[in-house]
Amino acid sequence: MGKFKLRLYITGKTPKSERAITNLKELCEKELQGLYELSIIDVLESPQLAEDEKILATPTLIKDLPPPLKRIIGDLSNSDKVLLGLDLSPVLDHKERREDTP
Amino acid sequence: MTKLKKHTKIEKNETPARRHGDEIRHLPLEHAGIEKGVRYNQRGGITGIEKIETGIEGFDMISEGGLPKGRTTLIAGTSGSAKTVFAVQFLAEGIIKKDEPGVFVTFEEPPEDIRKNVISLGWDVARWEQEGKWAFVDASPVVGEDHVIAGEYDLGALLARIEYAVKKIGARRISMDSIGSIFARFSEAGLVRNELFKIAAAVKQMGVTAIITAERTEEYGDIARFGIEEFVADNVIILRNVLEAEKRRRTMEILKFRGTNHQKGEYPFTVIKNTGIVAIPLSGIELKQRSSTVRISSGNAELDKMCGGGFFRDSIILVSGATGCGKTMLSAEFAADAARNGERALLMAFEESREQLFRNASGWGIDFEQMENDGTLKVVCRYPEAEGLEDHLIIIKRIITEFKPHRVIVDSLSALERVSTIKGFREFVIALTSFIKHQEVAGILTSTTGELMGGTSVTDAHISTITDTIILLRYVEMFGEMRRGITALKMRGSMHDKDIREFHIDGKGMHIGKAFSNVTGILSGHPVFTSTEEVDRMTELFK
DSSP: OOOEEEEEEESSSOHHHHHHHHHHHHHHHHHHTTOEEEEEEETTTOHHHHHHHTOOSBSEEEEEESSSOEEEESOSOOHHHHHHHTTOOOOOOHHHHHHHOO | OHHHHHHHHHHHHSOHHHHHHHHHHHSTTTOOSOOTTEEEOTTSOEEEEOEEOOOOTTHHHHTTSSEETTSEEEEEEOTTSSHHHHHHHHHHHHHHHHOOOEEEEESSSOHHHHHHHTGGGTOOHHHHHHTTSEEEEEOSOOTTOOEEEOSOOBSHHHHHHHHHHHHHHTOSEEEEEOTHHHHHHSSOHHHHHHHHHHHHHHHHHHTOEEEEEEEOSSSSSOSSGGGGGGTSTTEEEEEEEEEETTEEEEEEEEEEETTSOOOOSEEEEEEETTTEEEEOOSTTOOSOOOOOOOEEOOSOHHHHHHTTSSEETTOEEEEEEOTTSSHHHHHHHHHHHHHHTTOOEEEEESSSOHHHHHHHHHHTTOOHHHHHHHTSEEEEEOOGGGSOHHHHHHHHHHHHHHHOOSEEEEETHHHHHTTSOHHHHHHHHHHHHHHHHHTTOEEEEEEEOSSSSSOOOHHHHHHTTTOSEEEEEEEEEETTEEEEEEEEEEETTSOOOOOOEEEEEETTEEEEEEEOTTEEOTTTTOOEEOOHHHHHHHHHHTO
16 A cells, blocks of 8 residues: 555634544544655645635545545544545445435 | 534634624624725714725616625626626726726636636736736636545635635625535535625625625526525625527616615616626616707708708707618718718618618719718618627717717618517617717617508607607609608707608709698508699688
């Protein structure tokens, strides 16, 4: 498995942002065992970076590497969806999936 | 549990300023603080809502001064109703006319497409971007990139980007186009609505004037999809593109401007090259043109005599007649008289080509070519079907403004009738005549009647009350021969000849002769001869 390159965009130090950071770090430690590079970008501090990446919603996690490029939106509390987004797809059974969809 | 968390989070997330903005929206008049864009008197009372001129031709008249300053206005319309053009033009006119920078938030088309699409309207967005007068916030969908939703989110980044862009260029205007697309990308409509509401409130707090465009599904129905109107409901403008008798007719309507006046109802508008949207404010036209007692010649001494000494300098003259009975010739003589007096005449021809007109004029002894070279005449020939009626109107207005003629001739008005609906045509005639009158120039409008003898045309019916003078040219059938008759039916503010006179046309123009004294029923198209004795008897009877 290649090294993961991740960027997390947040807007200010809100509880949602904090939750996203905590969730992401936990997940990365567990699933990627340190094989990742993570940068956190606060949109309020660097709005131009958000403009360049066309970020609308925050928190947004962008997986640059390994390809393909993926975007995961939200506070990353749904770890199954995060893994799916990172192409580390866990095997979901049908029951769980139905609960996910509102 | 999640619900509770969400609430606390929003409270902490929002700055006091933003919530403050929300309160203003709900209690616009009772609010104790000072709102930007609202006029206050010395005691702190509110005297009115300030407006900013958009610079969109005609719109500022309909809206009685422009858009409410510092507020958000919703522009709703079906697809193809020129919402994006309005949004772009709002910023473009701000930059061109007022040097006010603007931010364009695009949710649908990528900036590259917008730059390309509006260049034909005369707006060089790329240059303005370089000059720091225009900034895009690109919220258009990223092609081929999908996102996964994994938990709670908000659109805080979008708001941060808008605020950043506004600050960066010192924007006074914001356009957001078109908001419907964001609902398609984020499935939680309630959340998106709430976020957009926050953006609208923040925009108000920044003191910039904003417009948001939104899709409608029907021309006459709900204001907009997704209940968008509820959070920017202070001001709503609807753009329509109605199909009427196989023709598209664009109109705009100001549905509401909270706390300030505007003209009511639908107004036609058009989108033209190098200009963008031009609205035609009909009820905004005032009947206050001055009235001149100065007479000008029609170019025909006998006709002048019939009209009590010539036309008034700022009158509208309708010349009605069947095809080939001398309308164009009368117009040509009118133009030639202008040239003789060193005045300029504009001839808008919709029936004949330049070559035909010039040849025909020379047949009456009038040299159009020489007149054009001298700068006393401008002949503009256009095919009626080449443009919509609104476009024709704007083109005519523009030529009049540039050329500054003393006399205007439209030959013929009836040719334009066929490119529009009756309603559209009536509006066109009213707008055109009022414009001509405001310029204080004399206008001859010709109208072709459908029947060879007698009769009137639709054109006549619409225009007769607006015109000051009506001259009828009619064929008169006598002893197996077609003769021509002329009469001044109406001459506002002056005595005129009531006779129907015979006239003929030769190489020197029109010659008006004696009255048809023994003929009745010419105007109804059924000439009847009466003997001299009968005429005398009738005269005796009514003595």
